[in-house]
Amino acid sequence: MAKRPTVYDVAARAGVSIATVSFTFTQPHKVRPSTREAVEEAARALGYLPSASARGLARGKTGAIGLFSFDYYARNSGVTPDADAPFGDEANEDFRMFPLYHDEVQRGVEMECWRRGYVLMVGDTKSTSSEADIAGIAGRVDGLAVFPNTLPDEILLRISKRIPVVELSIPINNNGLHGVSVDNEGGLAALTEHLISVHGLTDIAFVGPLGFPDKEHRFSGYSRAMEAAGLAIRTVDTAPPGQLAAFARDTVAGMLAEGTLPQALACSTDEEALAYMDALAAAGVSVPGQIAVTGFDGLVAGLVNRPALTTVRQPLVELGRTGASILIDQVASPGKEPVKRQLPVKLMIRESCGCRAA
Amino acid sequence: MAKRPTVYDVAARAGVSIATVSFTFTQPHKVRPSTREAVEEAARALGYLPSASARGLARGKTGAIGLFSFDYYARNSGVTPDADAPFGDEANEDFRMFPLYHDEVQRGVEMECWRRGYVLMVGDTKSTSSEADIAGIAGRVDGLAVFPNTLPDEILLRISKRIPVVELSIPINNNGLHGVSVDNEGGLAALTEHLISVHGLTDIAFVGPLGFPDKEHRFSGYSRAMEAAGLAIRTVDTAPPGQLAAFARDTVAGMLAEGTLPQALACSTDEEALAYMDALAAAGVSVPGQIAVTGFDGLVAGLVNRPALTTVRQPLVELGRTGASILIDQVASPGKEPVKRQLPVKLMIRESCGCRAA
DNA sequence: GGGGCAAATCTATGCGCTTTAATCGCCGCG
DNA sequence: CGCGGCGATTAAAGCGCATAGATTTGCCCC
Known part of the structure; x- marks a missing residue:
């Protein structure tokens, strides 16, 4: 990998200052069309990719939402997906047979993030998660969504002092965090x-x-x-x-x-x-x-x-979407009170109750 | 949200320099236990969360891997998950009935990232993806995994000049990108x-x-x-x-x-x-x-x-894992040649061929 | 008490970008 | 011919952290 070109390189090549380069990308209308083109051409020629780190630093926002996923299998089945298990192991055959609870929710979070121009960072909560791991995610997002019982409340509270945190599927309570639950x-x-x-x-x-x-x-x-x-x-x-x-x-x-x-x-x-x-x-x-x-x-x-x-x-997908939505809203304009929302559920009458033919 | 405390705040409170604070978090063994505790205590008291942006900037790496997902439903079924569709819409009932192809692969990528201490950024490729959107992801990761036919080759090539890019499930070819495929x-x-x-x-x-x-x-x-x-x-x-x-x-x-x-x-x-x-x-x-x-x-x-x-x-999960693994390896030590890997597949003899009872 | 050395800590700088305030260039007008 | 005014551009100051290199501290031994 050649050294990544920076605004300086682009500016030099386009014969303008770095500020102009920056404006070209963030407020195109504020720069004269001719110089804009020059900058864009230079950027293209150099293969310039703006550094999100630098941008995040300067802006104080990252444009990302974090989701703490967790190892559902290990928790529920006692089976840990073995990283070294050879492919084709029959024991793993139905491992992923059905979309699991948190897959659905995650999908919802993804959808909402994309829709609103955010990217999603997915981190996990392994049993070994140190505070550092957690900070590793919390430090790079503007908002954090978590599943219940994955992180100690104390840590969540601390994080929520800095960025909005929403608990997914936790019944309404008064823990001070944002939350989405179902009925x-x-x-x-x-x-x-x-x-x-x-x-x-x-x-x-x-x-x-x-x-x-x-x-x-x-x-x-x-x-x-x-x-x-x-x-x-x-x-x-x-x-x-x-x-x-x-x-x-x-x-x-x-x-x-x-x-x-x-x-x-x-x-x-x-x-x-x-x-x-x-x-x-x-x-x-x-x-x-x-x-x-x-x-x-x-x-x-x-x-x-x-x-x-x-x-x-x-409404699992909806759960995720709502959670992400709350976060993004809060990032835009932090509210004083935690937002709590409850979603309706839906009765699915099928066969095991005696309805229809079994 | 109160202003996020920084290393400076922590340093001031702990009565040390910011370098020491930094060391405390990155090379704990290089700092005396007593001062380490002082720093940790200060950090805790302040609710300090290191900024990944700043860290990434300073280190020149982000510690994240990117995955360009894409809208499978829209592509394959002609049905776009409607962001505004009310929950419970029967038409969406079997929408997510089974883990889809790219869900599986994504899971593999997640697993490998976590295992190796990386976080995953998931972005999508909507039809409307501008170059800016793409740069938005590419600029914040150390490596990028993409599904076939989601991004123009020209763009991928440009990105791959700066960070390793791996194509998932594309048959071995000579396009200069890393790739994982199956037999x-x-x-x-x-x-x-x-x-x-x-x-x-x-x-x-x-x-x-x-x-x-x-x-x-x-x-x-x-x-x-x-x-x-x-x-x-x-x-x-x-x-x-x-x-x-x-x-x-x-x-x-x-x-x-x-x-x-x-x-x-x-x-x-x-x-x-x-x-x-x-x-x-x-x-x-x-x-x-x-x-x-x-x-x-x-x-x-x-x-x-x-x-x-x-x-x-x-081996979908394996596909994702292998892809992520290649990326992470390449981040650590970039190779000159693109890495191409082919995974074995497995014959699943079930009923529709005439084996066993139907 | 001083010399010597390693460990601990600090000073100073840069990472790449955004953004504010200041400057520049240009036009029209008095 | 000079001045005001306005849009385009730039200079410069950070943003929060890592880290090389300088400096200090702690400790042992003579």
Whole structure:
């Protein structure tokens, strides 16, 4: 690589000052057409590429939005994509079978950034992320979007003192950061309501880990609908991390043995719903024949599943877009108050609740 | 946002010079533990975030790799994701049903970047991309990865004079850029060979657009296998852009009418294969009963399809990883010659060729 | 107490660009 | 013929950090 030409080189070649070169690129109308052409010609001849670093330094803005992605696989499946795994490893076969939650959101962020003339920086949060890594990203963007539970709140707070930070999919709270969430409660309430009024079910158990704000809200929705109908709340214990499949099998077996199988399982996530459907199938219980199962998220895996999963679809792309939009707005004109936004969800009535043919 | 504190502020507060502050962050071992702590404490108290712009300027490197993504949907389906489409629009329902080609590749790039301590900048190539947009990305990264046919060669050449540029999935050629490709020819040769020797087929038609280097190579693989077996080459005309489904239907109808249906369709892409399978099904022709159909790419859509599509899987994630790896290597020590690498593909024998039960 | 040496720290400069304030050139007009 | 006024251009001062080279500090030994 030859040394990159700078404004000085272009200026020299065009016989003007560097200021004129700069103006030519940033305020073309302020420079006489003839000199503009001279500058452009010089730039072209030299293969000039303006340095974003220098520009960023001078302007105090980078024109980039950051997104902290995270290793979904490692977190959820206990499987870390092995950097050295040979291609074609069958174990990795369905690794990326479906667009995962954060892929969708990321896509939304990308779309909005592009639309508004920003570029996106994607960083990850590995378990080993040092504060330096984080600063490495935070230092080069004008705004930062993060997934919940990927970064310690304390760090986020500090970063948010300097640049706007938006949390994606975190329920509305008062942590001082911007946030976008979805209507977790309303979604599961609507779903539960559907099971009750359309299918006439009364013994509906909620499946899901509590302790996470979004799951709590889903539970609230479930409870609200049940109570409104005068039905009894019933919950299923939560699987330990990484043990979902086995736990679901055991749980189903237990219920079967005790004859306590509910009429429906309202799961807090599609992932759980799918695991329970597998467990039920393995135990010879028909879904939705003998029991209805519903999820939450709207993963494609649920759509492809047979019976197709009745669930609540989250507007994932929209989530990302909204988050990016908030950031970009804040960059332009920082507001005093954190912006919190909640997006509507959508009931996806498919087969596993008993609607349509299974 | 309060003014961002700088090294000067930190230095002042810690009672040291800015050089020491800088060292504390970049070469911690060169600074005495006691002063290091003082600096860190000051930085923390001030909420200091190093400016990547300034750092990049001073170092002459940005620590970022760029990826020019592109609007796959608009290109392939004629559908532009509408920024203003309301969430829940059914038309968008299966929009993101499966991880698309470039999502996979992008994931690979991300993984390698993270592994090597780089961050990724994602930019897009909209039809409206001006040279300025491109420079906007090229100017802020140390290396650039691009998908084929997204940027004019002339521009790529110019950029590559300053920073390494790698083309993803472009067959080996001599355009002076770095490149990663897959074994298109070997893949389709193996697939064709499978149809010939395992299934004993002799009338196998190649389906696919020529004129694209990768497709040409696939055709070569097909031809090679056919000729080696002493069989006749046969091709099916190519569908005009965006007309795939209709064209496939017409083609199938035509063959049926003329009684010229081959024993197998070796398609150059999964997308074509799926379209032909739909067309065949619509025409009442059984796959693989009456005709075998194969693809190329390894899309998930083919895996979920019934019968599951026999195809050649491209190592998409690996493609991205390799590309990023080349870039990062080149940043570290620029080589004189462009690096070209070809990755192996993998035959995925599933149902549509007649293997296993359909 | 002083000399010598390595480690620690600091001084000073430059990285490439933006931007403000000042200068230049030119025209029309009194 | 000179002056005001205006648009085009430029000089110069940073922006925040890294780093070579200068300087100081700390420490050991005589």
